[in-house]
Ligand SMILES: Nc1ncnc2c1ncn2[C@@H]1O[C@H](COP(=O)(O)OP(=O)(O)OP(=O)(O)O)[C@@H](O)[C@H]1O
């Protein structure tokens with residue numbers, strides 16, 4: 001599904017290298033998790049993959065089902081099936097959440113040569129999915145993320161993912177800011193989407209999320225590199241011992 | 252005081268080219284007086300402080316050629332307004348509805364001018380005159396009135412317009428549609444809203460290659476006047492509007508204008524709140540792309556107790572478009588408990604465009620709450636990326652952010668149905 005080879009990324013503004021040769025092979029139908037100390041480059045990886053400005057790829061490649069995505073515009077990557085649930089979802093005053101969702105869904109359908117959803121059909125789908133995530137009608141009407149609590153913003157990210165049905169989902173600390181119940185809702189939302197043609201890359205600091213969304217593979221990122229990969233037990237190790245041992249192993 | 256030579260020459264040339272005034276006694280007198288006023292004020296030139304940001308030459312010398320307006324005038328059809336059409340500055344009866352509306356009498360200025368002792372005598376040119384020449388109240392000359400010679404010119408030279416008297420709640424809006432085949436248009440409407448009465452006035456279209464459209468609105472106690480104006484994307488139009496309003500006790504004036512394109516637009520609103528507890532809101536949204544100069548100039552005088560005024564102006568500019576805002580709130584010494592608010596903002600979509608703002612507060616009362624702000628900003632890159640990451644194409648993402656930027660101005664429209672109509676046309680113009 002998503003193949004990342006020797007990815008080196010620097011900041012455009014300053015001469016600072018953040019990703020120093022990332023390699024990841026994410027197969028269809030699998031859930032991969034990335035853990036790693038603060039500042040190790042996890043969000044940077046997610047931004048670079050989704051096409052945010054400000055980064056320069058100095059070496060390496062990334063492809064989605066064989067297609068080089070690094071040259072694509074962000075909207076093209078989205079239409080190709082890539083989705084990032086932001087660590088910090090953006091507030092957009094003046095743009096209604098519903099308008100935003102419908103514009104996004106229809107833009108992607110159009111880009112893929114599919115019919116646009118009628119207003120009625122769209123409404124039906126959105127209402128059902130919002131209900132599953134306990135997002136009420138008021139939140140759908142309000143401007144995108146404006147005045148949403150931290151947890152509400154994260155649930156809104158998952159609603160977008162559920163509506164857009166991307167094949168490659170990157171979740172950047174979607175668990176942060178969620179209460180115990182919301183964590184369950186969000187995990188259910190994610191698990192409902194799990195299927196053999198869809199891949200997840202879950203960035204998290206805590207084992208708790210991985211109790212709900214069981215990963216197939218866990219990677220540890222440190223200083224811009226994947227320093228270790230393993231099964232779910234690797235996350236437990238981090239939970240119990242922190243990163244000190246792993247980092248020492250590498251040194 | 253003698254006028255500077257260039258101004259003097261321009262003024263004399265303008266005066267000598269004026270058409271003959273109306274025949275009717277009161278109208279002739281009003282137009283003759285306006286000529287005298289214009290001679291004293293002098294035509295505006297670039298050097299004038301009031302025209303610092305907008306070169307008045309296009310309004311005062313020969314107008315450019317003009318491509319005929321093609322936009323259909325149907326923004327407000329769903330509101331089922333009574334429609335009156337002006338083509339090239341004069342009434343087109345064939346393209347107009349019968350001027351019959353419950354609670355309202357509507358005449359043309361041409362007809363009213365022939366009637367002796369018409370009520371319009373007490374309003375035609377009167378608010379313009381007051382704003383151009385009257386001294387400050389309370390004996391103290393606290394401020395000098397700003398000369399508005401192009402309004403005096405309109406009073407002196409208008410050939411047609413509407414004379415509207417509202418005595419009850421108008422059962423539906425009045426729409427004035429303007430069409431042009433090029434050339435000048437000088438139109439002057441006077442509107443008197445009697446105590447407790449209310450009217451919604453809608454204006455659409457392009458009155459001329461070069462147009463000067465004036466509204467004088469007298470709003471009596473507890474009366475309400477709502478106004479929406481759509482200035483369509485006709486590249487070559489030179490549009491000037493002068494709106495004068497006087498507000499009585501507990502009266503309401505609310506005006507919103509949407510402007511798209513136009514090589515030159517200046518919308519002036521001059522309001523005097525003379526009755527206690529009056530509410531005056533004026534708002535505007537502008538889309539400017541390319542060779543566009545758009546100017547909103549507002550002057551609100553608080554002359555009574557416990558009044559509220561509000562100005563909300565938003566402009567989206569790109570490819571060299573220029574936006575201007577001059578907004579003043581003047582609070583007279585006795586105008587205690589004044590609540591004055593003013594915001595002017597531009598969204599600059601590139602480095603070539605500019606926004607020039609001159610917000611002013613002049614306050615002589617001590618118990619008031621007045622605030623103003625003016626900002627110029629670029630597109631929010633984080634929001635833009637967020638939208639694109641969801642698959643919204645770049646251009647459409649910019650459109651969504653543009654609409655969100657303008658939303659605060661459109662929220663000033665009270666009537667939800669009318670607001671929806673404006674919003675729909677805005678989106679069409681934006682995506683054209
Ligand atoms: N635009 C930027 N300007 C300066 N430094 C940046 C920028 N973007 C990222 N960095 C730096 O790059 C490093 C990696 O940041 P990144 O956000 O990817 O870390 P992370 O692994 O997601 O951390 P966390 O677990 O705290 O979310 C950090 O040291 C950060 O300060």
Ligand SMILES: [Mg+2]
Nearest residue numbers: 042043044087
């Ligand atoms: Mg991060």
